[in-house]
Amino acid sequence: MKPMNGKRSYKSLGLYLRMMGYLRPYWGVFVISLVSMSIAAATEPAFTTLMKPLIDQGFVAKDNTTITWVPLAIVCLFLVRGITSFINEYSTSWLAGKLVMGLRNEMFQRLVNMPSAFYKENQSAHLLSRITYDAGMVTDAGFNIITVSIKDGIQVIGLIGVMFYTDWQLSLICLTVFPMVALCIRIVSKRLRRLSSLGQKQMASLTQVLSESIDCERVVKIYGGQEREISRFDSAAQAIRRNWIKQTSAISSNTSVTQLIIAVALSFVLYFATMRAQQNALTAGAFMTFLTSMTMLFAPIKRITNISQSLQRGLSAAESVFSFLDQSVEEDAGTIGLKTVAGRIEFDHVSFRYPSAERLTLDDVSFTIEPGETVALVGASGSGKTTLASLIPRFYLPSQGIIRLDGVPLGDWVLKDLRSHIALVSQDVLLFNDTVEANIAYGRQGKVDRAEIEAAARAANALEFIEQLPDGFDTVIGENGSRLSGGQRQRLAIARALLKNASILILDEATSALDSHSEMLVQSALDKLMANQTTLVIAHRLSTIENANRIVVMDQGRIVETGSHPDLLAHNGVYANLHRIQFKSAE
Template identity: 65%
Template sequence: MFPNQDVTSLVLYKRVMGYLRPHWKIFLLSIITMTIAAATEPLFARLMKPLIDGGFVDRDPAAIIWTPLAIVGLFLLRGVASFINEYASSWLSGKLVQQLREEMFDRMLRLPVNYYDQHPSGRILSRIAFDVSQVSEAGFNVITVTVKDGVTVIGLLALLLYTDWKLTLICLAVMPVVAWCVRFVSRRLRGLSRKNQHDMAQLTQVLNESIDCQRIVKIYGGQGYEAGRFATSAAAIRHNLIKERSTSAASTGVTQLIIACSLAVILYYAGVQAQAGHFSAGDFMSFLTAMLMLFAPIKRITSISQTIQKGLAAAESVFAFLDETSENDTGQRQLGRPQGALVFEQVSFGYPGAERIALDDINLSVAAGETVALVGSSGSGKTTLTSLIPRFYDPDGGRILIDGVDLREFSLASLRSQIALVSQEVVLFNDTVAANIAYGRIGEVSPEEIREAARAANALEFIEAMPQGFDTLIGENGTRLSGGQRQRLAIARAILKNAPILILDEATSALDTQSERLVQSALEQLMKNRTTLVVAHRLSTIENADRIVVMHQGRIAEIGRHQELLAGSGIYSTLHRLQYQAGSE
């Protein structure tokens, strides 16, 4: 995409920093406090002059007192500055991650169906849930490492023991207090980690459902609802991350303050020893320098190169996803409630990489209110033909008209608002029964309307038998329901939408006889006064269709009513005979 790696890094950095431009004040505060925290080390070194000159050379009692107090004050300043820096940085990085995730999720909802056909859902989840969190590494940790240098703790402890083991023991005496602080903070962080895992699970749940159910989201106009659910989960993760970072920063500040207090005691003891002539100025300076270096946080010992590469690699992945082309939605006309007449004019379509085209020169007219069944062997193009109506795909050739107007002239939202879909693979959400029936229209319909839709779908009896009725959670994709119950909820959802065009894609093929009878009765209620296309496997379910279209290898082979086709010797009569023989065995 870019001519070389340097340009790539520069472009990516500029694009990442572009998200921080609206929050430049907080970013400036972070840089200032980071600089203050880093400047405390040379300031501390500057305090060595009055300490050595006054305490060791001139033996001034006042210098022995005020210098340790100044050091405590200096580290108090450092702790406050570090806390503000960590809080501001975590706020900025959390805001960056949240905004990128929301933009990626919004892009995901608007990607064409063929993108999902060509990309595994796991990669999409990884990009939104994990890659985006690495982007902040390139923008924040690099700056932190650049400003603050790290050192080796083991080498510093060895130097302290070599210089004066007694003073080192005084330093180590505060370790139990520090350990208690660490234990307390660890418990706090563990609780926050559990909360973060829960929030991440919620986020992944929304992602999974929005990917697996993307056709239902599109057809029922649920983009706004899903984006709201996602934004809520993303905000919860950001708030929890700020709590984690602020807890860690507070722990660092308190720990450093405790150690600084012990350092004040050490300085006082060393000064007394120097007055007695038992401690040289050179030894004291060596010990003091090592102590200061020991306070540096372990987090400074990181590989800046690795951080940069991880962040840039993640940024490449994130921005490549954001730059994916959305669905072709150039239509300007708004589709009111149509009569529902459909015309396919010389329609052809092929999937990328397929050996042959899925549809070849399809010409078909469906009158308003007519029920047309599509039958044929697997791979004959039945489902592909119905997928072109809500524009999950656009035809490679020809056009499709609704009430005499090309589908592409209408906006996707207005077109899909007039189409309902019930398929063999029922798509339900981990929500209540009522929320699934009213999906896409939550807040727009009354409980009475939801109840009537359930009654029309023959679902009211089993819903009322549930523990919480319409407020019962049904589990992921309705795992707590039987196949027939799930199918009837999907039918209730379509009934409530009351769209003039209905697509039934093998809605009863996976049901037992009793469930099929209930579902078929609900479907007959749903099909009244609607233009209906039925993709059927069981020919017994479409005997009463106005017309039956028999498809073979992407072409229309036969058209007629059930008795007409049965009387012939074509594909339909052969399929019917084979199914009858299989059913009688």
């Protein structure tokens, strides 16, 4: 067990030092905070030293000078304490805000550069919880610990020094409690660390239930799932409540035991102080100084005994945050970046397997798309069409084989430059809760003229409905375009792709979920978008790809047929069979 504890302590120290490294740019403010904190802490032991002259010379000896300067000294002490406490609290809050902001910014920068596989393997609610909740909790292991360790530590050391200076024999009695207090802290710390880690997972589960209930609100309503979702949320909330009660009870029991130990020590002190006073070895003022110092020790010692909760909770949060930050981002070792490309795409014996899959999703796929050519991918669900298209912008990397753009392997391209030549329009349109203009302008990062945006909207057959919106191009469309119809959202996505004017276009079932009228408008916009571009089309409706230059038929991850629409029908193979099935369904 001891080696494991040593490893854990070393790991905790490493987490703490790494976390404090984020404050290096603000070391000046940090020093101001420490200095003001130390001065504020030193005023408490200074205050107790005034008790002896106040009692012995003021109350007993009736010395007028002492009666005058001691109250003034007390006022000055508390004035200094008030100013330094304000400086300390303000600077500490400023630093805590900087720490959390820095962590969240770095986590978000890491998040948007994660590979697509990462998003499939991690639930969005857990990612949200890490960035919003865990990053905020890190300050518990940061500034709360610093405040307690330094401020309360100085108070404890100063007060103990005053006690030893006043009467070392009575002070030794008090020091007997510290080993027992340290043992209580050690026992409780282990339990709090486990509970804090569990609490973070439970908070992520609560966020997940909440997120799913919002995203799937129509499914919940139509299938009457309100009670089920309420029950799920209640279970998650109950788990968090129970965990919090366990943490509180552990802290409370630790505090109660600590206070009992201190109370026993205090009773012995009072007894022996009375005996020493009878022997004239302790004056009334000295006893008041000692007693004041001892009673003032209770508050900082209590905070120190409770420090383990903040420390363990903060370290658990830091462990979660840094484990996220230590994950690898998208691989980008490319060195080639060209402003223009012809658009020739070559698949050379490409195979691909998802990490958790039992079989290959793509199996030895080879074909070439010439510049300006439109190639359609068809096949049953699960045949690998979407996966194949996802390899072109390097959302995934092939398990075997090479994909080339204009003769250059995709791995040799700078990732940002590669994707700058690709536009994507899919069935699941993703829009931002922003204006129509901002969503279209997203297709070209940087400053875009309104005239260019309007031209893209007109080409996408979207200008008519945009002008009918309450604020036209300045209308906020809601979360993922919730205030628009499916066809309108799709045309906005096409306008966004048109504005990008990329050399390569990927269409992933862009019209499969639309009614006939919307499909006609969208298909007309797509025809404009596809002009003079290398286009890869994934379609279930075979009627939409009859004019493609070439149709590639896939089955079980392999290419089984290739040719034009008339040739494949004449061949009377897989494609002809799919066409007959859809034709009968349409009839």
